Amino acid sequence: MILDPHEPKRPRRALYQEVKAYVLDLIKRQAWPPHYRVPSENTLVERLGVSRMTVNRALRELSHEGRLYRVQGVGTFVAAQKPQAAFLTVRSIADEIKSRGGIHSSEVLLLQEEPAPEEIAAIMGLPEGSPIFHAVLVHRDRGVPIQYAERFVNPAVAPEFLQQDFDRITPSEYLLKIAPVTEAEHVVEAMMPDPAVRKRLHMPAHEPCLVLYRTTWVGPAVATRNRFVYPATRFRIGSRFRITADDAHLII
Amino acid sequence: MILDPHEPKRPRRALYQEVKAYVLDLIKRQAWPPHYRVPSENTLVERLGVSRMTVNRALRELSHEGRLYRVQGVGTFVAAQKPQAAFLTVRSIADEIKSRGGIHSSEVLLLQEEPAPEEIAAIMGLPEGSPIFHAVLVHRDRGVPIQYAERFVNPAVAPEFLQQDFDRITPSEYLLKIAPVTEAEHVVEAMMPDPAVRKRLHMPAHEPCLVLYRTTWVGPAVATRNRFVYPATRFRIGSRFRITADDAHLII
């Protein structure tokens, strides 16, 4: 049979998964475009050498997942392209700057392992003073400072954090890539910056800044605790998202 | 068998659907609380008089739907109550204040129909000067001003807006109730308040405030354009939400 006959008795991937992958691959490669009529279950049985129930399960699940639609008595068809990301989109500051037509650069002001300060340890549920990664960066657009980012990272989640080259990839981008964040909390406030930050952001006196606190979770564990400071006159924090019937929504 | 033996050959509801309903009912009635160990497939086979594959399909689908979780070799369990709204939750400022233990009151500073200012008309896609509802309120917690809210409402979406009693229900709550918002955009910035707002919010000089702009859509039409001003030292804007595999997410 086509789906590799020499697998162990319980294949690493179940047969119905193989069938799903087979179908998804053809969809992705556009060999089967939207509304294309997928071969019937019996055809796939012959072609792939598995039983009809296995094909049925694969197609049924793909139908539940919105990749196919099925009409009893007629056939199975490739579903139209599903809307891209349903809700908000993660954008790194670098992407954001680029999309606004800017030129992004960043400077690493600090990158080290250190004992967790009391507040951070409490948030992360770690013993006070246990090692934690601490990074501070300034992001610029054409050399003009746009964001001051201070970040504490739980080493359990990103053990190789310190070895990264943050001139090539921002910490946000790296963490997004390696850690499947499952939850996030944001708090925004306005304040007058402390002198150190004010200097880094090249801000005049008496001008307010925006502070965005972000905590992320990977499963039950707190992965990062961040503090982003923006000069108010140069940057706004925006988001736009769709609202569906089931999922309620938004902010204050 | 328990699931009604006298059905026609192809029951209106498939047998596996009946099994799903049977399980869901017990979960809903709390007879099977969260983490309760559901009877094994074989037990349900005896109890319900259907084949194991049918029970298996029912439990498998419920597991996909997040109502159960299954551990191979161990058993099937009732999933913990799923967090209420999957993403952000709409909270009116009133609810927010109450949930923080405060006492909410509000004062209507302005409530009238007026010609749309140029900026608002452009945003809403209306001719300049066409009639629009304009409301300004101050929300207080124990008499202390917390939010200054200025709101423009598209009359096509909420024609009876002016007739509402905004001492009983806030404009946000009213609009949430009558208009099925499908999309929302938020922009946050920090700024020094203008004198009129500063006075209303009882803010000292040289203290920054948070400004949240919110635009909502009902289908293709812009429903409202709002500007909320918060005294920075008294209020933070927060949100927390979950992130799933398919749906990408969030903010900057």
Next chain:
DNA sequence: GAATTGCAGTTGTATATACAAGTATATACA
């Protein structure tokens, strides 16, 4: 006491078989 093994019970997957039910087309018939 510690480590290993075996076993019972559970879920996970795969197959063959059967029939029900929906749809489209061809055919027969008036």
Next chain:
DNA sequence: TGTATATACTTGTATATACAACTGCAATTC
């Protein structure tokens, strides 16, 4: 021509059977 019927093919569901894989615990062994 128009209508009814047959039919072939499709998906949908249900069952019995079999074995794989995982877990927890008891029994055994060292």
